[in-house]
Every structure is written in C-alpha cells, then in structure tokens.
Amino acid sequence: MTDNVPDPRFGEQGGLLTYGSYLRLLELLDQQRPQTDPPAHDELLFITIHQAYELWFKLALHELTDARDRLLAGETYLPRVRLERCRAIGRLAVSQVDVIDTMTPQDFLTFRTALAPASGFQSVQFREIEFLSGLKDPGYVDRFRGLTDAERDNLLRRLDEPSLWDGFLRVLAAAGFPTDSAEDRFAAYATIAHDRNRYGPLWDLAEALVEHDQTWALWRARHVLMVERQIGTKTGTGGSSGSAYLRSRVELRFYPELWEFRSRL
Numbered sequence: 001m002t003d004n005v006p007d008p009r010f011g012e013q014g015g016l017l018t019y020g021s022y023l024r025l026l027e028l029l030d031q032q033r034p035q036t037d038p039p040a041h042d043e044l045l046f047i048t049i050h051q052a053y054e055l056w057f058k059l060a061l062h063e064l065t066d067a068r069d070r071l072l073a074g075e076t077y078l079p080r081v082r083l084e085r086c087r088a089i090g091r092l093a094v095s096q097v098d099v100i101d102t103m104t105p106q107d108f109l110t111f112r113t114a115l116a117p118a119s120g121f122q123s124v125q126f127r128e129i130e131f132l133s134g135l136k137d138p139g140y141v142d143r144f145r146g147l148t149d150a151e152r153d154n155l156l157r158r159l160d161e162p163s164l165w166d167g168f169l170r171v172l173a174a175a176g177f178p179t180d181s182a183e184d185r186f187a188a189y190a191t192i193a194h195d196r197n198r199y200g201p202l203w204d205l206a207e208a209l210v211e212h213d214q215t216w217a218l219w220r221a222r223h224v225l226m227v228e229r230q231i232g233t234k235t236g237t238g239g240s241s242g243s244a245y246l247r248s249r250v251e252l253r254f255y256p257e258l259w260e261f262r263s264r265l
C-alpha cells in the first residue's frame with residue numbers, strides 16, 4: 001500500500017466505533033421534541049438553537065474553568081489560549097442569532113404562550129459563565145424557579161469558587177504587583193501597559209479578558225435586538241419586564257476596572 005492510495009477498507013477497520021455511536025447521535029437527535037399541538041413549524045428551530053447554545057456554553061465553561069485553574073497556578077500562556085477559543089465560541093453565539101431572525105414574530109406567537117413560564121432566564125450554564133467570569137450576583141440563585149438540586153449546587157459552587165478575575169489578580173500578585181486596593185491595581189495596569197516588552201504576557205492576558213467581556217456584552221446587546229424584533233416591549237415569559245430588563249443588563253461588565261483603566265491612560 002503506497003502512502004497516497006487509501007486503504008479500500010478505510011473507515012471500516014475494526015467495525016466497532018462508528019460516527020453515530022461515537023457522537024451518540026441516536027440520543028442527541030432524539031432530543032428535539034416540539035410541544036405544540038397543532039405543530040408550529042418554527043418550534044423545531046427554536047429548540048435546536050437553544051440546544052446548540054447550551055452545547056457551546058458547556059464547552060465555554062470547560063475552557064474557562066481550565067483557564068481559571070491555570071491562572072491560579074500562575075500560568076499565563078494556556079489561559080490566554082483558552083480565552084481565545086471562548087472568544088470564537090462567543091462570536092458564533094452572537095452570529096447564531098441570525099438564524100432566529102429568520103422567524104417572524106407572528107410565527108413565534110403560534111407557540112410562544114406554550115413556553116411560559118420557561119425562559120432563557122433559567123439557563124443555568126449562562127449564569128455559571130457569568131459567575132465564573134467574575135460577575136457574581138447571588139440574587140440570581142434565589143430568583144431561579146424550578147432548579148434541580150444538581151443545578152442549584154452548580155450555581156452555588158460557582159459563586160463560592162474563585163473567578164477568572166481572582167485568577168488574574170493571582171498572576172499579577174505573582175509578578176510582584178500589590179493588588180489589594182483599586183489604586184494598587186490601576187498602578188499595576190499602567191506599569192504593564194507602558195512596558196509591554198517586559199510584561200507582554202500580562203498585557204495580552206488583560207486584553208484577552210477585555211475581549212471575553214466584550215464578547216458577552218455584544219451577545220447581551222444582540223439578544224435585546226432579537227427580543228425587541230420578536231416581542232417588542234411585551235413582558236417576558238419568565239416574568240420580567242422583557243426588553244427593559246434586558247437593556248439594563250447590556251451595560252454590565254465582567255471587568256469594569258479594565259474598562260475604567262482606558263479613561264485613566
């Protein structure tokens with residue numbers, strides 16, 4: 001067999017592992033179950049897009065958790081690599097909204113009422129990403145309705161454990177920068193920004209955090225537009241004011257000091 005002639009049995013060897021069995025496609029593709037009767041054509045789109053989001057959220061949490069652990073251990077290289085992958089996932093999450101935009105508001109209404117009181121507000125993984133990134137609001141755990149014990153445990157654990165921001169501060173401290181007060185930290189950012197030759201990895205890491213922050217801010221902004229396009233200013237199925245609530249979340253930042261620092265440069 002020469003190198004460039006494929007074995008005619010290519011893909012058949014062993015006969016045990018298959019594409020479908022490795023990827024558990026029977027199970028995966030059996031999980032899209034529209035509820036509406038009579039069937040609403042766009043409900044399959046709605047379920048599929050949310051499931052795709054949750055898969056990407058799962059991978060993002062895997063990456064961010066490893067980035068956080070490595071920062072706490074004093075590493076800078078792989079945490080930045082992990083954050084870059086998350087940024088690519090985040091961009092995908094933002095552009096995926098285009099698919100929802102192909103649904104008209106009147107078609108959404110054919111199954112919307114059947115969704116209440118469920119809402120994206122109850123996405124545990126979304127809130128885990130916020131907590132792990134550094135935006136910890138314990139109020140959200142109490143406001144969740146219908147959490148399983150395992151989901152509640154996940155959220156409480158994320159609230160309790162160090163965030164990516166804690167990891168970043170650990171790395172700054174390991175490089176000799178005091179980080180106790182905000183003024184200490186602003187002094188550290190200035191030193192790092194003005195001596196990239198010496199502090200390149202720390203600068204790149206801070207910028208990767210800003211990118212991560214920006215990606216989720218873009219998602220919040222894109223989500224509000226999608227919501228207003230679908231339901232205008234109606235209240236949400238989750239019981240919030242809808243777009244007014246979501247607009248108040250657009251201003252949120254994971255790392256406000258890294259944004260504030262821009263004004264001080």
Ligand code: HEM
Nearest residue numbers: 053119120121123126227230231236237238239240242249
């Ligand atoms: C037709 C499309 C959509 C509409 C009309 C919509 C509407 C809303 C509304 C009104 C809320 C506020 C909570 C409430 O009272 O219900 C909300 C929250 C949320 N939605 Fe959506 N949504 C849509 C699609 C999506 C998609 C595709 C995702 C992806 C996972 C998503 C994720 C979320 C999340 C994570 C929240 C909580 C945001 C926060 O608390 O900051 N939504 N959505």
Ligand SMILES: N[C@@H](CC(=O)c1ccccc1NC=O)C(=O)O
Nearest residue numbers: 115118119120121235236237238
């Ligand atoms: N909150 C949306 C409904 C909605 O979008 C939704 C419903 C159930 C599960 C996920 C959802 N997605 C995002 O909020 C609404 O008020 O129309």
